[in-house]
Amino acid sequence: MQGLMQHGALTVDKIIDHAAQWHGAREVVTRSVEGPIVRTTYGAIRDRAKRVSNALLAMGIKPGDRVGTLAWNTARHMEAWYGIMGIGAVCHTLNPRLFPEQIAWIANHAGDRVIFVDLTFLPIIAGVLHHLPSVEHVVLFTDRGHMPADFRPAGEAPNFKGLVCFEDMVEQHHADCAWGGFDEGTAAGLCYTSGTTGDPKGVLYSHRSNVLHTLITLQPDVMGLSQKDVILPVVPMFHANAWGVAFSAPGTGAKMVMPGAKMDGASIFELLDTEGVTFSAAVPTVWQMLLHHLKETGAKLPVLKKVVIGGAACPEHIIRAFHDDYDVEVVHAWGMTETSPVGTLSVMTDALEKLPYDQQMPYRLKQGRPPFGVELKLTDDAGRRLPHDGKSFGNLKIRGPIIAAEYFRGAGGKILDDEGFFDTGDVATIDDHGFMQITDRAKDVVKSGGEWISSIDIENIALGHPKAAMTAVIGVPHPKWDERPILLVKLMEGETATKEEFLEFLQGKIAKWWMPDDVVFVDEIPLGATGKIDKKLIRQRMKDYVLPGLAAAPTGEGAAEAAAEPEAPAATLAAADGAQATRIYAPEPEDPLSEPPPLPEPQVVEALAHAESEARIEPEPQPEPEVAAPIRAAPPATPLAPEVEPLFEQRGQEEHFPLGPLAPAPAVASVSEDAFQAAPVFAADDAPLAMPLVPSRKGGKAKAKAKEAANKAKGGFTSGLLDLTILIALAPALLVGAGALGVKSGLFPLALGYQQMTLDWAPKAAMLGVATGVLGLIVALFGGFSRFWKKALLALTITVATLAAMVAANAVGGGAPPIHDVSTDWKTPLMLSDAALAARGGEAQTVEADPSLPVGSLAFAGRRVADVNAETCAAARPLVVARSPADAYEAAKVAVQAAGLSIVTDDPIDGRLEATGQSFWYGLKDDLVVRVRPDTAGARVDMRAIGREAGGDRGRNCRRVGDLLAVVKG
Ligand code: AMP
Numbered sequence: 001m002q003g004l005m006q007h008g009a010l011t012v013d014k015i016i017d018h019a020a021q022w023h024g025a026r027e028v029v030t031r032s033v034e035g036p037i038v039r040t041t042y043g044a045i046r047d048r049a050k051r052v053s054n055a056l057l058a059m060g061i062k063p064g065d066r067v068g069t070l071a072w073n074t075a076r077h078m079e080a081w082y083g084i085m086g087i088g089a090v091c092h093t094l095n096p097r098l099f100p101e102q103i104a105w106i107a108n109h110a111g112d113r114v115i116f117v118d119l120t121f122l123p124i125i126a127g128v129l130h131h132l133p134s135v136e137h138v139v140l141f142t143d144r145g146h147m148p149a150d151f152r153p154a155g156e157a158p159n160f161k162g163l164v165c166f167e168d169m170v171e172q173h174h175a176d177c178a179w180g181g182f183d184e185g186t187a188a189g190l191c192y193t194s195g196t197t198g199d200p201k202g203v204l205y206s207h208r209s210n211v212l213h214t215l216i217t218l219q220p221d222v223m224g225l226s227q228k229d230v231i232l233p234v235v236p237m238f239h240a241n242a243w244g245v246a247f248s249a250p251g252t253g254a255k256m257v258m259p260g261a262k263m264d265g266a267s268i269f270e271l272l273d274t275e276g277v278t279f280s281a282a283v284p285t286v287w288q289m290l291l292h293h294l295k296e297t298g299a300k301l302p303v304l305k306k307v308v309i310g311g312a313a314c315p316e317h318i319i320r321a322f323h324d325d326y327d328v329e330v331v332h333a334w335g336m337t338e339t340s341p342v343g344t345l346s347v348m349t350d351a352l353e354k355l356p357y358d359q360q361m362p363y364r365l366k367q368g369r370p371p372f373g374v375e376l377k378l379t380d381d382a383g384r385r386l387p388h389d390g391k392s393f394g395n396l397k398i399r400g401p402i403i404a405a406e407y408f409r410g411a412g413g414k415i416l417d418d419e420g421f422f423d424t425g426d427v428a429t430i431d432d433h434g435f436m437q438i439t440d441r442a443k444d445v446v447k448s449g450g451e452w453i454s455s456i457d458i459e460n461i462a463l464g465h466p467k468a469a470m471t472a473v474i475g476v477p478h479p480k481w482d483e484r485p486i487l488l489v490k491l492m493e494g495e496t497a498t499k500e501e502f503l504e505f506l507q508g509k510i511a512k513w514w515m516p517d518d519v520v521f522v523d524e525i526p527l528g529a530t531g532k533i534d535k536k537l538i539r540q541r542m543k544d545y546v547l548p549g550l551a552a553a554p555t556g557e558g559a560a561e562a563a564a565e566p567e568a569p570a571a572t573l574a575a576a577d578g579a580q581a582t583r584i585y586a587p588e589p590e591d592p593l594s595e596p597p598p599l600p601e602p603q604v605v606e607a608l609a610h611a612e613s614e615a616r617i618e619p620e621p622q623p624e625p626e627v628a629a630p631i632r633a634a635p636p637a638t639p640l641a642p643e644v645e646p647l648f649e650q651r652g653q654e655e656h657f658p659l660g661p662l663a664p665a666p667a668v669a670s671v672s673e674d675a676f677q678a679a680p681v682f683a684a685d686d687a688p689l690a691m692p693l694v695p696s697r698k699g700g701k702a703k704a705k706a707k708e709a710a711n712k713a714k715g716g717f718t719s720g721l722l723d724l725t726i727l728i729a730l731a732p733a734l735l736v737g738a739g740a741l742g743v744k745s746g747l748f749p750l751a752l753g754y755q756q757m758t759l760d761w762a763p764k765a766a767m768l769g770v771a772t773g774v775l776g777l778i779v780a781l782f783g784g785f786s787r788f789w790k791k792a793l794l795a796l797t798i799t800v801a802t803l804a805a806m807v808a809a810n811a812v813g814g815g816a817p818p819i820h821d822v823s824t825d826w827k828t829p830l831m832l833s834d835a836a837l838a839a840r841g842g843e844a845q846t847v848e849a850d851p852s853l854p855v856g857s858l859a860f861a862g863r864r865v866a867d868v869n870a871e872t873c874a875a876a877r878p879l880v881v882a883r884s885p886a887d888a889y890e891a892a893k894v895a896v897q898a899a900g901l902s903i904v905t906d907d908p909i910d911g912r913l914e915a916t917g918q919s920f921w922y923g924l925k926d927d928l929v930v931r932v933r934p935d936t937a938g939a940r941v942d943m944r945a946i947g948r949e950a951g952g953d954r955g956r957n958c959r960r961v962g963d964l965l966a967v968v969k970g
Contacts, residue, residue, distance in 0.1 A: 010211035013179035020046035023253030031260035052083025054173035063088030063854035068112035086179035130155030183852035184208035202408030227253035234282035240341035265293030283311035283450025334367035390431030397421035446475030718783030725776035729798035773799030813954030820947030826866035844948035875962025888939035895967035
């Protein structure tokens with residue numbers, strides 16, 4: 001029995017609607033990228049976000065299209081977010097701290113069509129735009145006065161239509177736009193993980209998951225926000241949605257304070273102080289800088305009540321300083337991009353709160369307990385659950401409606417275990433109070449200032465040094481940046497080398513802030529049982545190691561001072577003993593911390609130096625210099641940082657998704673499409689213009705002549721009109737033919753040849769043909785039927801035949817629902833493998849486990865494709881045959897080949913077959929995946945066929961699945 005309550009879709013537009021309606025005058029204050037502090041309200045943000053929506057719709061952005069942002073936390077960024085998500089498009093936050101090549105790779109993988117960008121990051125976009133074929137517009141978050149006089153991409157960007165001024169865009173569009181109306185499972189946001197193992201992977205948040213995450217964060221034991229709060233999210237919107245604050249703050253009506261590009265201690269303090277901030281969230285490094293500033297200036301924090309600290313383990317001295325010196329409660333939190341990101345929080349239970357503060361500290365240092373809505377488990381490598389005894393450590397796994405079920409475009413394959421839990425890659429313990437503690441990271445990334453450094457990437461590049469036999473990178477404690485990387489090198493037999501040689505070798509190949517703080521030459525790099533470098537053992541051996549220029553790794557209160565006043569020489573691990581001996585190199589004479597800090601003064605800056613741009617990149621945790629200067633010169637057309645080897649191969653879309661294996665397949669028998677597209681081209685057997693005039697038999701010569709002249713004039717007009725009628729009658733067929741030929745030969749894009757010429761113009765031309773055909777008949781009756789009957793009949797025949805062909809085509813395909821995705825199993829949906837996705841190409845429509853129809857698709861707007869399939873494609877049912885799975889697989893393969901499809905994956909062991917098919921007329925491509933599994937009755941065969949183009953396929957894939965299953969059935 002169903003409950004009888006209302007069912008409103010949980011979509012994020014309702015969050016800003018609520019804020020605008022009930023807290024419309026509540027302020028959102030921003031330190032603008034241009035410099036001044038600017039103020040707006042939730043009411044104005046919603047109004048302007050609607051204008052952004054209209055502007056995007058005018059650009060042709062459709063539901064499901066990805067729209068990127070490369071920007072700091074500002075009110076404008078929020079307007080773009082809500083404007084994008086409100087119309088069902090996907091807001092893809094790009095992380096400006098990555099290499100330009102990485103940004104380009106990610107934007108290509110996402111298929112961003114528009115990118116909103118801050119002034120500070122425009123040079124990055126200028127430098128990579130020619131590698132972004134999907135990007136059509138770049139919108140600059142600024143006003144007309146700050147627009148660059150001359151903006152040129154660094155290379156030819158054929159699809160780029162121009163740079164748009166955000167303020168102009170907002171001004172030029174009206175605020176009347178219908179939001180929502182789609183399924184709550186619709187994608188809302190996209191954020192890529194750091195990709196420290198392999199390529200970055202996209203986490204695709206849904207409206208539902210974002211709304212549920214918002215409700216979760218509002219619980220008192222999570223963020224516990226109120227409309228009375230003043231919230232400063234320092235954590236960037238491009239880092240896991242600013243931990244959801246850009247939703248939770250408007251969700252509760254709290255005032256927001258956005259830090260823009262400046263996140264150094266003094267700037268953050270200024271905002272905390274002048275705006276009366278009560279709640280804030282950031283990584284430990286930011287708080288370290290703030291505490292340092294407070295100590296130096298003697299300033300206080302009388303209004304601030306609570307800070308959430310996460311992203312990396314929070315050191316004790318930060319928790320103590322906030323508590324003891326400033327009476328601010330610290331909530332230590334753990335989460336990840338894949339968890340939206342809130343996972344656990346170390347909020348004291350009632351029992352623990354009664355303990356003296358010192359006894360609470362071990363729990364406060366842990367990552368904490370999950371809120372309602374999040375489930376956790378600890379398992380050993382065999383997947384068996386481990387006890388919550390605070391000692392047993394194992395793989396931390398997580399489940400819930402705010403946790404990723406798979407990555408965008410199926411990257412990495414299946415990511416959930418049999419119980420639906422996601423493996424976080426973290427190793428943890430859980431104690432008897434339910435407090436989780438991260439003990440290690442499965443991936444050995446180095447966390448520097450809240451950002452990850454890939455140890456493997458540095459190792460691999462360093463290994464390219466001719467003297468290196470083996471290399472390993474580990475993170476070592478650092479008082480300011482949490483961890484810094486050091487490089488261990490085992491040299492080739494008989495070689496000697498210096499630290500500088502290796503650092504120089506790395507120079508330009510990795511970002512500055514990735515540069516190891518030290519190079520240690522060792523006799524041996526230990527390998528584990530599986531032949532991989534045993535980092536655990538290395539860390540154990542290096543446990544007494546201290547970075548050059550630092551005193552013994554500080555813990556507790558001394559850390560900030562240590563950062564400010566580093567002490568000289570590091571301890572040595574072992575005495576130098578000849579060229580091959582294990583030794584630690586002497587520390588640098590200068591204090592590394594007195595230099596520009598190593599954190600994200602990223603690669604981008606190096607790249608921009610090449611581009612001779614005056615724009616500055618000012619990443620989060622850096623002490624901020626002056627406000628970004630407006631961009632005055634466009635970067636020259638030189639490649640970015642030409643000598644830089646990207647950390648992971650930079651690949652264009654084609655390279656990454658090679659179309660190679662897809663040799664054009666022979667035509668797939670597809671009756672309907674052929675019937676639809678094969679509007680007949682008729683040829684007249686007699687050339688109409690060569691028809692003889694019938695001479696008059698009556699009257700005298702003169703009379704006859706006069707009559708003949710009059711007839712000639714009249715006949716010429718009638719004849720010309722009928723010729724035109726015939727041409728109009730032929731037009732639909734000509735349009736369809738030209739469209740097909742144009743697309744096939746690559747002369748026209750699909751949108752012109754297929755969608756416009758064939759689907760749009762041809763039916764209109766056919767209707768015109770009917771009108772002119774009838775008109776032709778009437779004209780022939782009056783103009784001398786005996787003379788013109790042949791022409792009139794020809795025009796009419798062509799018209800009737802064209803119309804009949806169109807009606808037939810419509811009968812076969814026109815009634816099909818507006819979908820291109822047909823599956824026999826939506827419960828355990830068949831997903832394409834990485835290989836098939838690669839073959840499918842970056843431009844293709846995404847393959848989702850449970851897609852919904854876009855709002856604009858009239859008949860089935862907003863409904864789940866699974867439900868539409870069930871109603872409209874009777875053929876899409878799993879097939880159970882009384883054969884062995886191997887036989888059934890073979891039969892399916894034969895059927896696929898006989899239908900002329902090209903096989904991409906042929907895996908009889910796994911029962912997985914993937915193929916691609918191409919339509920004869922237009923070369924429209926569809927991908928097919930077949931799964932054969934054992935069944936009690938023999939074998940079960942499932943299929944999913946998906947068109948690469950958006951919109952309807954006129955039933956092509958439904959018929960394909962039906963036809964193939966019929967053949968397998970025999
Ligand atoms: P990201 O997806 O970039 O936010 O990184 C998520 C990872 O950061 C987690 O899997 C943890 O390894 C690490 N992490 C996040 N919060 C904490 C924390 N409070 N303590 C230790 N590690 C953390």
